[in-house]
Amino acid sequence: MIDELIKKIREDKENRDRFETIFIERQVAARTVLLNEGEIACYIHFIKNGCLRECFNKDGKDITFQFFFEGQPVASIDSVMNNTPSLFSIESIEPTTILSVKKQDFEMLLSTYPELKDKFQSFIFQRFSNYARLFLSRIKDTPQERYEDLVKNQPNIIKRIPQHYIASYLGITPVSLSRIRNRK
Structure with missing residues (x-):
């Protein structure tokens, strides 16, 4: 998804200058926390290479509930969209390169390129489907x-x-x- 977005921005002469500077590229070491449980998320991250996980702490026990790899967006969606404290942390598992974009900039991108909004929405639905399968698997x-x-x-x-x-x-x-x- 991120490669398609960057390609679209580079090809768009009218909006290129405005959008090329909104992404912050970072290389983070393994075990780097990008978002702590309880913080309000301000960024959506796209993984160029590496791996991130979403996790939370329950009575001192570290619980992982999702892994993300190259090309995938990662965020505490509820926190980003509703400006509420995140229910989980986001942490790198291995050295990872990410592109981060602020919520308001991402919303501007999606309004400028509506076809990407559909792809992002599909990703969100797939993510919820993964959560449902994980939940049912734990039960049955x-x-x-x-x-x-x-x-x-x-x-x-x-x-x-x-x-x-x-x-x-x-x-x-x-x-x-x-x-x-x-x-x-």
Whole structure:
């Protein structure tokens, strides 16, 4: 999505100067927090390379509920749109390059390029679908079934994400994940 947006801006002679400066490119080290739980989000981030996660802390326990990779936008949507404290944190898992844009600038982009609004909206719907599947999986599937589904449907997570984050995402302990993996 970000590559398409940048290409569109560069090709648009009328708006190029106005939009090329709104993106802030940053390289962040692994374990860099971009947004803390409880803060009000001001930015939408696009991942050029690397990986981010959304997580929260429950009684001292770190819980991961979403991973994001190259080309994906990441934000605390509720916080950005409603100017409310974020319910979760956003953190890099590996060294990551992001392009960040402020909410008002992003809204201006979407009004200028409505076709991108449809793509962004599709991404949001897909994200909610992912949350619903994760929620239902936690209710109906065993930890073994959740792991097997992850291996089958999201192998990039298995290849790139540290085991303790995968365990947290699956709702199990790292020891339980190790047992499940050793059964294979």
